[in-house]
Amino acid sequence: QVQLVESGGGLVQAGDSLRLSCAASGRTFSSYAMGWFRQAPGKEREFVATISPSGGSTYVADSVRGRFTISRDNAKNTVNLQMNSLKPEDTAVYYCAAGRGHIVITGPRYEYWGQGTQVTVSS
Numbered sequence: 001q002v003q004l005v006e007s008g009g010g011l012v013q014a015g016d017s018l019r020l021s022c023a024a025s026g027r028t029f030s031s032y033a034m035g036w037f038r039q040a041p042g043k044e045r046e047f048v049a050t051i052s053p054s055g056g057s058t059y060v061a062d063s064v065r066g067r068f069t070i071s072r073d074n075a076k077n078t079v080n081l082q083m084n085s086l087k088p089e090d091t092a093v094y095y096c097a098a099g100r101g102h103i104v105i106t107g108p109r110y111e112y113w114g115q116g117t118q119v120t121v122s123s
Contacts, residue, residue: 002026002098002112009094009117012086016121020081022096022114030054030074032112033104036081038092038119045107048094049081052102059103064090086121093118 008020020036035050049060049070058070067086072079079096094117099110 002029002032004096004098004112004114006094006096006114006117009119011120011122014087014121014123016086017082017084018086018119020083020094020096020117020119022079022081024077024079024098026077029077029098031100032098033101034070034072034079035097035099035104035110036070036079036094037097037107038090038094039116040089040092043092045095046092047105047107050104051079057103059105083119086119088121088123091119091121 003025005023031053036048037045038048039045047061051058051070051072055072060068067084069082096114097110098112
């Protein structure tokens with residue numbers, strides 16, 4: 001069992017930066033691929049970024065590539081999402097998730113999900 005708690009969301013202006021963090025419980029954190037997803041009002045959940053269990057591989061969605069960076073610290077059981085040059089279209093609830101595999105892009109492959117943190121970007 002893995003419990004995930006996101007933090008770091010908030011209200012910012014376009015062009016600002018935010019750093020989201022996800023704290024995981026359990027001793028097996030380093031065996032899971034971790035991912036970030038987001039869901040805007042009235043829209044489907046969208047993949048944002050994923051990182052392999054070791055942290056050696058990452059993949060980010062085209063919509064955020066060059067602006068968002070995912071990282072993890074297995075010693076601290078945390079995964080982070082650094083978001084730069086934020087745009088109003090980045091407004092959403094952001095979720096972190098844990099799943100088995102190396103690089104996991106599809107939501108259904110993730111076993112555990114956090115409650116989400118709201119990110120609002122004003123223009």
